[in-house]
């Protein structure tokens with residue numbers, strides 16, 4: 001490639017070709033480096049107009065040992081001698097006062113097709129030094145063929161200027177990102193590394209320089225024993241559709257908001273010599289382990305089928321689904337579509353070299369109740385798989401808004417793929433709200449294009465009551481039933497869908513209005529729109545006698561306006577409650593709640609408009625000085641929904657006990 005080439009914008013197709021060639025095949029090969037470089041250039045082409053370097057600051061993020069191939073390690077400060085090498089003891093400086101103020105950095109050098117690329121790696125032993133922060137420098141340099149390569153240099157302490165770019169997906173950061181995961185990795189190392197002996201012989205490296213045999217051995221020992229990444233958690237919320245469900249599948253708009261119930265996914269990494277992946281969906285009693293190598297990688301990673309993180313996939317490939325069947329066959333569980341969603345996305349995004357891990361999920365969202373439980377779990381899975389493969393930057397206040405949006409889009413796009421595995425033909429509204437949180441207007445007119453999503457900035461705090469009829473149903477079947485009705489009554493059905501669209505548009509004018517007052521006629525208007533929307537859904541055939549019973553109890557007592565939410569056919573309804581004006585109103589409300597309970601229904605307090613997908617990295621409790629791991633055993637042992645919330649709940653944010661991070665698409669300054 002010429003220098004001119006390298007300055008040209010990189011198209012998505014170029015990028016995909018680079019990745020198709022070899023990116024996922026050999027995770028630490030020089031060709032992967034080439035692909036990484038292509039990906040970096042792809043990002044460059046999308047950098048904000050105010051110039052790359054001004055946007056890019058020190059982001060010292062830990063590099064896992066898995067990212068260090070068995071290539072040569074050279075000191076940046078000059079050739080290494082045998083004597084020098086024996087003084088290098090990974091882990092030796094951890095927590096000791098004897099750590100030198102600066103250490104020679106390690107540099108990995110790969111060469112491929114005449115292109116030079118070098119990248120300095122922070123030495124594991126130096127990562128946890130408390131007084132010497134790591135800094136990265138970023139230069140461009142001409143490769144042997146004239147192409148421009150990036151060089152990343154890591155030093156300890158030094159006053160390096162800090163316009164820094166992290167490779168590949170490390171993204172654009174502002175300010176210096178805290179290297180949260182480094183101390184965990186170092187602790188693990190400290191426990192697992194046998195000490196070096198200083199009298200071991202040195203042998204020439206591949207380029208004639210010397211390197212220590214003991215270092216080589218220990219590195220490979222460490223690589224086997226150390227899990228590739230620390231354990232971490234992700235979480236995503238449920239949603240309530242206020243107006244427009246079903247119509248949204250047919251290109252109309254819907255208004256939906258994040259609900260305070262959430263799913264939590266714990267990702268535990270296994271030592272590298274264990275080559276298995278486990279999916280444990282504890283709410284549905286599904287616990288299955290696959291041998292990673294036995295999965296149909298060859299098919300998924302074949303040039304014709306390969307998909308990458310940046311792809312927007314709008315339909316499932318029946319051949320890929322077919323290829324999964326042998327791996328899914330042993331799973332006999334009525335909710336097995338969640339396993340299909342997991343494997344499909346896992347195989348699309350991963351490779352034979354994906355880290356061995358255990359994915360453990362617990363959700364406080366009732367399943368199949370219209371609250372988007374499936375979307376919440378697919379968002380968790382998508383975020384976890386992206387984080388695991390290094391394709392996301394963890395949320396931080398330093399992340400630029402544009403990058404936040406990109407991260408969320410990537411998570412959302414692949415959560416949608418999971419939703420397609422579970423639902424068949426989803427609109428994408430559920431996963432969009434579970435990803436971004438808050439409240440949105442959503443419309444997807446053309447399925448081959450991204451949906452239109454508008455945040456409702458002034459979404460008010462509404463007096464809501466949420467009721468679960470506990471009547472099970474499947475979203476996929478209800479969506480298919482409306483399609484059937486539309487086919488047999490195209491004109492009438494079309495008018496009903498248009499009417500729902502009008503309801504949503506009217507509601508939008510109230511809900512996205514900073515002058516909205518929940519205690520006056522605005523609330524009544526919203527309530528009436530709720531009632532009209534429910535009536536139209538009844539006509540579309542997606543209500544259920546139990547939902548009608550909720551309506552009878554709530555609306556009959558005069559305390560509010562009720563509508564089913566989600567796919568209907570059972571599941572949940574919500575009511576907008578009228579303002580309490582007298583004591584008798586309060587009494588009526590209590591009576592309603594009692595009656596619903598007597599009839600086997602569950603009422604929830606509904607807080608709408610909360611955060612979307614969040615990350616707890618690493619999975620640890622407590623303030624920095626007294627941190628302890630959240631193990632999957634602890635997570636599984638938490639009692640009920642309250643136990644899960646008490647142990648890992650995002651509500652603990654701000655108490656100093658947990659440090660959940662959120663990509664706040666619309667409010668990056670608060671992240």
Ligand SMILES: Nc1ncnc2c1ncn2[C@@H]1O[C@H](COP(=O)(O)OP(=O)(O)OP(=O)(O)O)[C@@H](O)[C@H]1O
Pocket residue numbers: 281282283284334335336337338339361362363366367368369370371372373374375377422423430473474475476565566567568
């Ligand atoms: N906690 C969970 N654990 C495992 N799988 C789950 C969980 N929650 C949902 N699922 C998966 O999602 C499916 C239910 O999805 P479905 O779309 O029918 O309901 P929903 O998402 O709650 O409702 P709606 O789409 O109307 O909001 C289940 O069959 C299962 O595969």
Ligand SMILES: C[C@@](O)(CCO)CC(=O)[O-]
Pocket residue numbers: 241244245246247248249370372423425426427428429430475479566567
């Ligand atoms: C019924 C539906 O409109 C909402 C399900 O929560 C389906 C969808 O939008 O995918």
